[in-house]
Amino acid sequence: MHCPYCGKKGSEVVETRESSDMDTIRRRRSCLACGKRFTTYERIENVQLVVIKKDRRREQFAREKLKNGLLKACDKTTIPTEIIEKMVTEIERELRGQGSLEVESELIGEMVAKRLKELDKVAYIRFASVFKRFVDVEDFKKEMKGMKE
Secondary structure, three states: OEOOOOOOEOEEEEEEEEOOOOOEEEEEEEEOOOOOEEEEEEEOOOOOOEEEOOOOOEEEOOHHHHHHHHHHHOOOOOOOHHHHHHHHHHHHHHHHOOOOOEEEHHHHHHHHHHHHHHHOHHHHHHHHHHHOOOOOHHHHHHHHHHHHO
């Protein structure tokens, strides 16, 4: 590690803190040559997940895409953004914990639908209408009937 002030190699760690999401470690360091302090961050480099779409195309997992879908489903509801962010983090963690680098988009949709169904029925119906590709009112009625049972 090179000191950002004097450029010399060698430092000692003075303080270490983990971030609240447990994905980043902040370290305060002191240069052994000039004595000045500086901060470094360590982050686990995640292996990229690949999403297999319904038409068998593959694309990289995009956390923002998942979050935007949830935000649309939860638009004009009382669900706070923090809950949506937490849901995205939980889903991503669960996907990475499965041990496979490829995941079907269907599985992601089911994970989202399950959580939304427990959280907010309106948000669930909005999401399900896109995820399950509702084409007419009968599809909505059938889903609503399933929720009542």
